[in-house]
Amino acid sequence: MKVWVQFLLCVLFSASIWLVLNLSQNYVAVVSVPMTARSNIEGRAALSQSEATVTAQVAASGYRHVVLARRHKRTGQVDFAAADFRYLGGDRYAIPNTSLYRYAAQIFGEGVTVESFISEDPVFSFPEETYKKVPVRAVLDVDFAPQYMALKPLQLQPDSVLVYGEPSRLENVSVVSTKPLELDDLRSSVHGKLRLETPSGVRLSHEECVYSLEVSRFVELRSEVRIETRNVPSWVNLAVLPSTATVVFRCVFPTATDPASRAKFYIDYNDFAGSLSGRCVAHCEELPANVIDYVITPEVFDCLVKTSE
Secondary structure, three states, X not given: OHHHHHHHHHHHHHHHHHHHHHHOOEEEEEEEEEEEEEOOOOOEOOEOOOOEEEEEEEEEEHHHHHHHOOOOOOOEEEEOOHHHOEEEEOOEEEOOHHHHHHHHHHHHOOOOEEEEEOOOOOEEEOOEOOXXXXXXXXXXXXXXXXOXXXXXXXXXXXXXXXXXXXXXXXXXXXXXXXXXXXXXXEOOOEEEEEEEOOOOOOEEOOOEEEEEEOEEEEEEEEEEEEXXXXXXXXXXXXXXXXXXXXXXXXXXXXXXXXXXXXXXXXXXXXXXXXXXXXXXXXXXXXXXXXXXXXXXXXXXEEEEEEEOO
C-alpha cells in the first residue's frame, strides 16, 4: 500500500507541475465579455442602461483564459471617453472597435493582448438627464513671499461643470466650489489638482479640476504721468482735474525699460457723457508686456467741459 500511495502522490505531483506549466503558457483563443459603459456624455446619464457583449481573439496566459472562460461572468464596467462614442440617434451610442483597443485592460483584464475584435461595434443606451452649466469657483488662500506676486488670476481647467439632478435641486445651484487650497510663501509658479465640492442630491460632470498659478518676482517703478483725453468732439473742451497722476508699476523682475515712457493714461469722453457726476476713471493703453499690474493715484478724476463758441 505504501508503494501505491507513493506512486499516486508522484502522479499527482507530476500532474500539478504539468498543469502549472501549461497554465503559465500563453494561448490564443476567442473570448466574450459582457460589460456596461460609463462616460461623461453631455446631457446623458453617467452609466449606460443597457449592456453589450464584446467578443475578441486574445492572447493570454492559461490562468487568464480560465477566468475569461467562466460560464457565469460578472458584467464589467468600462470607463469610456465621451469623444470615442458615435451617436446613433435616440439614446443609442456606439464605440467603434478601432477605439476598443485602448480599453483592452479594462475589458479583459491586465496581461491580455487583443489580436482582433470579432463582434460588431458595441452599442449602449444613455438616457437623457436634466442638467445645467455653472462656473467653478476656487476657494483660495494665497500668501506670497516678499516681492512676489501672481502674473494673472488662478486658472482652472475646466472652469465650468455640468450639474445633473432634479430641476428643484438644480435651481439652488449657481456655482460649484473647490476644496480649500492654501498656498504659503509662494515664490514660484504652482499647479495641481483640486477636488470639487458636490452639492447635495446632484451629480457633477467632473469630480476635480486642474489649477495653475503663474508667479513671478516683481519690482516697483513710480512715475508721474499726464492724463490725456480721447473721443472728445471738436467743439468741446474737456478739462481733467488733476491733469497728472502718480502711477506705481509692478514689473517682472528684472526689467530694462521704463513703462511710463510707453504707457498712456486717458479719460474717455464717452465715459464723461454717461456720467452723472462728471467723475471718471482713467484708462490705460500701450501698457508694456512686462507690467504685471499698476496702481494709479488718484483713481477718479473730475472732468469739466466748456463748449467752444
